[in-house]
Amino acid sequence: MPDWNEFVRHQLVGIELNQGEMADVVEELAGHLEEAFRNLRCQGITEQEAVQRALQEVRSWQELRVSIESSRGREPFMNKRVSQFWFPAFLTLFLSQVALMVVQEFGPRNYLSPATSHPRMLPQTAVFAAWVAALPLIGALGAYLSGRAGGPAKLVFSAITFPVFPFLAFVVIGLPIAMLFDDHVARGLSFPLFLVTFSAWVVCPALALVAGGWFLRHFAKRSGRQNIAGN
Amino acid sequence: MIASGIKRGTAELAVLSVLENGSRHGYEIARRIEQQTNGSLGFTLAALYPMLYRLEMQKLIRGSWETGPNGRRRRCYRLTAEGKRKLSPLRKEWSRLFVALRKLAGVVNA
Numbered sequence: 001m002p003d004w005n006e007f008v009r010h011q012l013v014g015i016e017l018n019q020g021e022m023a024d025v026v027e028e029l030a031g032h033l034e035e036a037f038r039n040l041r042c043q044g045i046t047e048q049e050a051v052q053r054a055l056q057e058v059r060s061w062q063e064l065r066v067s068i069e070s071s072r073g074r075e076p077f078m079n080k081r082v083s084q085f086w087f088p089a090f091l092t093l094f095l096s097q098v099a100l101m102v103v104q105e106f107g108p109r110n111y112l113s114p115a116t117s118h119p120r121m122l123p124q125t126a127v128f129a130a131w132v133a134a135l136p137l138i139g140a141l142g143a144y145l146s147g148r149a150g151g152p153a154k155l156v157f158s159a160i161t162f163p164v165f166p167f168l169a170f171v172v173i174g175l176p177i178a179m180l181f182d183d184h185v186a187r188g189l190s191f192p193l194f195l196v197t198f199s200a201w202v203v204c205p206a207l208a209l210v211a212g213g214w215f216l217r218h219f220a221k222r223s224g225r226q227n228i229a230g231n
Numbered sequence: 232m233i234a235s236g237i238k239r240g241t242a243e244l245a246v247l248s249v250l251e252n253g254s255r256h257g258y259e260i261a262r263r264i265e266q267q268t269n270g271s272l273g274f275t276l277a278a279l280y281p282m283l284y285r286l287e288m289q290k291l292i293r294g295s296w297e298t299g300p301n302g303r304r305r306r307c308y309r310l311t312a313e314g315k316r317k318l319s320p321l322r323k324e325w326s327r328l329f330v331a332l333r334k335l336a337g338v339v340n341a
Contacts, residue, residue: 025280028257028306031299032276035258057276067281073288 001037002051004030011061016069025068033057084151089162092142092209096163099134103127128200132208138163139212147217160213167201242282244325245272247310247318250292254309256299257283283308291317 008030009022017025033054040050058064104127142160151159175194179186249255249263260283261274286292291314294306310318 024306027304029276029280031256031303031305032258032261032280034303036276059275059277064277064281067277068284071281071284071288 001034001047004034004037008033011058012065012068015065017072021072084146084155085159088142088146088151088156088159091145092138092160093163093166095138095141096135096205096209099138100131103130103134132204135163135205135208136212136215139209140216141212142209143213143216144220147220153217156217157210157213160209161206163209164202164206167205171198171202241272241325242274242278243286244318244321245274246279246282246286247291247314247321250308250310250314251318254307256297256305256307258305260308286314290314 005026009026012022012026012029015022015025036054036057037050040053041047045053139160142162143156146156146159171194175185175189175197179189245264245268246260249260249267255263257276257279261276261279265273283292283294287294287308290311292308293311294308296304297307299305
């Protein structure tokens with residue numbers, strides 16, 4: 001009869017358990033295999049065949065190691081929710097803010113001559129347009145990270161649109177509150193201006209981020225299909 | 232045999248139900264489920280133990296070492312009070328699902 005303890009211990013090398021837990025798991029799984037083996041032998045099956053059949057209880061020891069670690073509360077460095085949502089979400093938020101600062105600092109505004117353009121609107125529009133143009137790249141990066149971690153489409157697109165939530169909160173909550181407490185804001189903010197603000201800081205950036213994410217996912221799917229076809 | 236996707240959802244109910252009648256060790260749980268379902272539900276080692284550990288982490292079952300007739304130590308699991316409390320709503324939930332499926336797809340007559 002095989003040494004089931006030794007066999008299981010060998011298969012579980014590298015599992016993230018402390019020594020006591022490892023010894024318990026090895027003994028328990030080995031006991032299960034041994035019992036399966038004994039029962040098969042009692043049915044008159046040859047030893048070799050019984051070993052083979054007992055081993056069919058585990059298709060992949062690698063998968064079993066991961067399942068046991070996970071079921072015993074050993075999460076990887078980043079758990080699923082962090083790697084699929086929070087990390088890409090905060091990274092895209094951070095990068096979108098950095099992009100906005102960079103565009104404001106070094107973007108087209110500095111190179112536009114006030115004499116040849118609208119004195120107020122054009123430089124701001126140019127800054128805005130440059131920022132929005134950069135967002136698809138950031139959205140694509142977020143989608144790549146979330147998708148690589150196995151995030152479903154819903155989570156991927158939630159993560160990459162995360163940067164617009166602070167703006168959304170400002171427009172939907174901050175502005176009405178400001179209108180209540182500041183007469184200047186209340187007098188200066190008309191409905192069309194509210195719509196323009198909402199479109200400029202929420203809708204357009206969200207669309208730009210989603211466009212980048214969508215393109216990346218579409219491209220990844222296509223190249224995946226080509227790889228399978230190639231194989 | 233039932234497809235593994237469907238089986239995965241029923242696993243918790245199956246294990247808790249088997250343990251309702253007393254403590255059992257892993258191999259015994261798997262065999263008992265297989266026998267009571269005429270082989271429709273079967274659990275391999277790879278499917279069973281991660282689930283047992285998860286249920287234990289959730290404090291629905293508790294394992295303790297006992298010595299078997301062949302002198303080998305084996306870990307026996309029993310339902311905790313929390314596990315017993317969970318079993319009844321879980322049964323009702325599955326029962327509702329089967330009623331809904333019956334209405335939707337005529338599962339019983341399939």
